[in-house]
Amino acid sequence: MKKHFTTMVLILIPIAIAVNVIGGQLASILKLPMYLDMIGTILVAALAGPIPAMVAGGVTNLILGITSPTWIPYAIVQIACGAVAGYAAQKGAFKSFKWTALTALGVWAAALLTAVPITTILFGGIAGGGGGSVITAFFLTTGQGLWQSVTTSALITETLDKFISTFIVFFIVKSIPVSTLVKFPLGPMYAEE
Amino acid sequence: MNPVLEMKDVHFKYLIGKEKVFEGISFKIYKGEFVSITGRNGSGKTTLCNILRGFIPHLNQGTLSGDILLHGESIPDKSLGELADKIGYIFQNPFIQNSGIKETVYEEIAFGLENLGIPREEMIKTVDDTIKLLKIEDLREKHPAELSGGQRQRVAIASIIAMDPPILIIDEPTSQLDPKGTEEIFEIIKLLKEQKKTIILVEHKIDQVAEYASRIIMLEDKKILFDGTTNEILSKEEVMTYGTNLPQVAKLGIKYSKEVKKLEKIPTVLEEAVKIFKG
Amino acid sequence: MVKKRFISRMYPLTKLIIALTLGGTSIIVHQWQFGYLFIMPLMFLLAILDGKFKSYFKKVFAAIVVFFLFIFLIQAFLVPVGATIWQWEFLHLTVGGLDKALNITATIGVFLTTLLLVFETTNMSDLMVSLQKTGMPNGAAYVFLASIQMIPEMNKRSKVIMQAQRARGIETEGNMWVRTKAFFPTLSPLIISSITDIGDKAATLEARAFSSSIPNTFYRDLHASFFEKYITVFVILLCTLYTLWRYVPAIGGLL
Ligand SMILES: Nc1ncnc2c1ncn2[C@@H]1O[C@H](COP(=O)(O)OP(=O)(O)OP(=O)(O)O)[C@@H](O)[C@H]1O
Ligand SMILES: [Mg+2]
Numbered sequence: 001m002k003k004h005f006t007t008m009v010l011i012l013i014p015i016a017i018a019v020n021v022i023g024g025q026l027a028s029i030l031k032l033p034m035y036l037d038m039i040g041t042i043l044v045a046a047l048a049g050p051i052p053a054m055v056a057g058g059v060t061n062l063i064l065g066i067t068s069p070t071w072i073p074y075a076i077v078q079i080a081c082g083a084v085a086g087y088a089a090q091k092g093a094f095k096s097f098k099w100t101a102l103t104a105l106g107v108w109a110a111a112l113l114t115a116v117p118i119t120t121i122l123f124g125g126i127a128g129g130g131g132g133s134v135i136t137a138f139f140l141t142t143g144q145g146l147w148q149s150v151t152t153s154a155l156i157t158e159t160l161d162k163f164i165s166t167f168i169v170f171f172i173v174k175s176i177p178v179s180t181l182v183k184f185p186l187g188p189m190y191a192e193e
Numbered sequence: 194m195n196p197v198l199e200m201k202d203v204h205f206k207y208l209i210g211k212e213k214v215f216e217g218i219s220f221k222i223y224k225g226e227f228v229s230i231t232g233r234n235g236s237g238k239t240t241l242c243n244i245l246r247g248f249i250p251h252l253n254q255g256t257l258s259g260d261i262l263l264h265g266e267s268i269p270d271k272s273l274g275e276l277a278d279k280i281g282y283i284f285q286n287p288f289i290q291n292s293g294i295k296e297t298v299y300e301e302i303a304f305g306l307e308n309l310g311i312p313r314e315e316m317i318k319t320v321d322d323t324i325k326l327l328k329i330e331d332l333r334e335k336h337p338a339e340l341s342g343g344q345r346q347r348v349a350i351a352s353i354i355a356m357d358p359p360i361l362i363i364d365e366p367t368s369q370l371d372p373k374g375t376e377e378i379f380e381i382i383k384l385l386k387e388q389k390k391t392i393i394l395v396e397h398k399i400d401q402v403a404e405y406a407s408r409i410i411m412l413e414d415k416k417i418l419f420d421g422t423t424n425e426i427l428s429k430e431e432v433m434t435y436g437t438n439l440p441q442v443a444k445l446g447i448k449y450s451k452e453v454k455k456l457e458k459i460p461t462v463l464e465e466a467v468k469i470f471k472g
Numbered sequence: 473m474v475k476k477r478f479i480s481r482m483y484p485l486t487k488l489i490i491a492l493t494l495g496g497t498s499i500i501v502h503q504w505q506f507g508y509l510f511i512m513p514l515m516f517l518l519a520i521l522d523g524k525f526k527s528y529f530k531k532v533f534a535a536i537v538v539f540f541l542f543i544f545l546i547q548a549f550l551v552p553v554g555a556t557i558w559q560w561e562f563l564h565l566t567v568g569g570l571d572k573a574l575n576i577t578a579t580i581g582v583f584l585t586t587l588l589l590v591f592e593t594t595n596m597s598d599l600m601v602s603l604q605k606t607g608m609p610n611g612a613a614y615v616f617l618a619s620i621q622m623i624p625e626m627n628k629r630s631k632v633i634m635q636a637q638r639a640r641g642i643e644t645e646g647n648m649w650v651r652t653k654a655f656f657p658t659l660s661p662l663i664i665s666s667i668t669d670i671g672d673k674a675a676t677l678e679a680r681a682f683s684s685s686i687p688n689t690f691y692r693d694l695h696a697s698f699f700e701k702y703i704t705v706f707v708i709l710l711c712t713l714y715t716l717w718r719y720v721p722a723i724g725g726l727l
Contacts (some may be wrong), residue, residue, distance in 0.1 A: 011670045252674050252675055282675070289672050310689050361538075
């Protein structure tokens with residue numbers, strides 16, 4: 001446990017959580033058709049690996065849950081995405097553009113596989129955050145089934161979102177000074193070149 | 194007498210640094226000494242402080258060799274937690290220097306004591322005493338994130354001295370403060386000196402160094418260039434060629450000694466100068 | 473200071489455990505009456521007794537209304553199950569659909585109203601202390617509390633950066649691509665500067681004995697009273713009995 005959660009990582013996690021929350025808020029202020037509420041989680045994945053990333057993701061939704069508890073079950077989505085991104089990061093995925101794209105694909109799949117069942121089973125088709133519900137309702141009126149409607153709606157809202165989030169992290173890692181990077185568990189990997 | 198802190202032939206290079214920061218540094222510091230570290234920007238003052246506190250190599254890796262000792266025991270071999278109530282550390286930047294989890298200044302000061310497992314009654318007494326000592330009663334119930342730079346720096350010092358470490362390392366505590374803030378910090382440093390703490394201070398404001406420090410260690414080109422009493426070092430004109438200023442009175446003394454009449458001793462603080470020139 | 477009423481004074485962990493027990497029970501028993509007729513009114517009553525009704529009601533209202541409307545729309549009208557009770561255009565209200573909508577909203581409602589009451593009446597630092605006393609590591613408490621302070625702080629800074637960018641002519645309105653491009657320069661300097669500060673922040677925490685192996689003590693003086701210790705046991709017992717009554721045929725369950 002100690003090995004994963006160095007003091008550096010423990011301080012990184014709240015920053016990542018704030019980035020998740022602020023990113024989400026900013027996306028809605030700028031009226032973007034994306035959540036952008038996972039940049040922090042993926043960043044922790046890139047710098048510290050899967051376990052801290054899962055914690056950052058999970059706690060993000062617990063904290064959002066203080067004011068609106070319907071966010072809490074979606075912690076699973078953050079945790080799954082953090083795990084995938086963190087595992088990929090450990091293997092060096094954020095060092096290259098190509099592997100970052102594949103990581104984004106993995107994160108996207110993890111998000112769909114977790115978010116769709118939560119929305120459908122737990123919330124009867126309504127996304128806890130509200131976002132895609134209108135789209136879901138629209139597909140339902142065209143005669144599609146509930147699962148199908150929720151999935152189509154999630155495909156629309158998640159795809160661009162996860163790719164942009166993952167690539168933002170790719171560029172941020174490149175902009176962090178090397179002297180700071182090396183203090184994180186996965187940091188030395190990015191300083192090698 | 195045994196030294197409190199000691200470095201023996203210390204070499205250090207940062208993990209990503211191209212060159213070494215230190216090539217063979219040695220010194221001993223004794224109980225109750227007030228040592229000022231000087232040297233030009235980038236000469237390694239902060240690095241030296243970090244090595245003495247164990248932040249290097251624990252938080253900041255690199256290639257470190259030589260002995261770094263606290264009462265004869267190796268500092269790098271101790272955990273950071275173990276050193277917390279032995280060597281206090283006050284940083285340059287007041288804005289990152291709070292825990293970020295406490296709701297009042299009072300609790301902020303108690304944070305270190307909570308981590309040290311001090312029983313609650315004793316904790317309350319210590320925090321109350323520290324607040325009184327530093328005259329920050331007005332900040333007591335304020336939120337730590339809503340203070341000015343000077344106030345934050347005083348709270349940061351309070352949080353460290355509440356833990357009562359016998360040794361204090363203070364790295365440019367006033368470089369981001371206005372003159373009033375600076376004065377308030379030095380009043381506290383004076384208190385600490387009166388309490389006979391062992392103090393290591395990095396400070397560019399040379400008048401203050403001249404007034405408080407008993408000894409100066411000057412870094413230059415990866416080594417210690419000068420190590421001596423404050424008066425001895427600050428009366429050398431060549432010090433200025435290594436990026437350390439001299440107090441005005443010392444400059445006057447040096448000029449007077451060269452051009453008018455040789456002085457036995459170059460004054461470095463005002464009172465000394467007055468005494469010398471009165472005859 | 474205002475004198476705290478009884479819910480606000482209650483031991484934080486006790487409240488949290490009770491809230492989670494009730495939520496869990498509502499999932500298991502799957503009976504909308506439990507939420508709608510018992511727990512939700514009870515929580516409102518407790519909020520009134522605690523003198524917190526106004527702010528509590530606002531929060532519950534904000535969290536529930538649109539959400540519940542959508543669930544009813546989708547579950548009761550758009551996913552037909554069983555006989556139709558009422559019909560208008562493409563909307564069919566069915567017996568099964570209505571039942572499903574009631575059950576889903578009741579469960580969510582129980583979690584929402586209980587948890588919101590806990591958070592409305594509990595100081596987070598107190599909650600963390602009560603959790604640390606039961607063995608939660610300091611690092612976990614740090615992560616929670618630091619996040620809670622960091623979010624508004626970073627929010628402020630992001631607004632400042634956005635203002636500065638507008639002043640420098642970076643567009644924050646316009647088509648989607650323009651708006652997406654505004655996102656990156658607002659967030660990334662914030663992230664990078666925060667990350668660069670972590671090294672010094674870590675040293676700050678270490679200077680305060682953060683990773684000391686000595687067991688923590690706490691300035692906040694919290695103790696669970698005799699009543700607070702046993703009320704949790706009592707609630708868990710009642711919920712277990714209710715679940716048994718619901719599912720064990722011998723005592724009239726599953727009718
Ligand atoms: N984390 C780091 N990684 C790599 N190199 C570093 C790091 N920190 C400092 N350095 C380098 O080490 C040298 C000594 O830096 P240090 O900060 O100790 O100097 P300083 O005397 O405190 O300077 P200042 O007067 O500016 O505070 C400098 O050349 C600096 O660039
Ligand atoms: Mg320095």
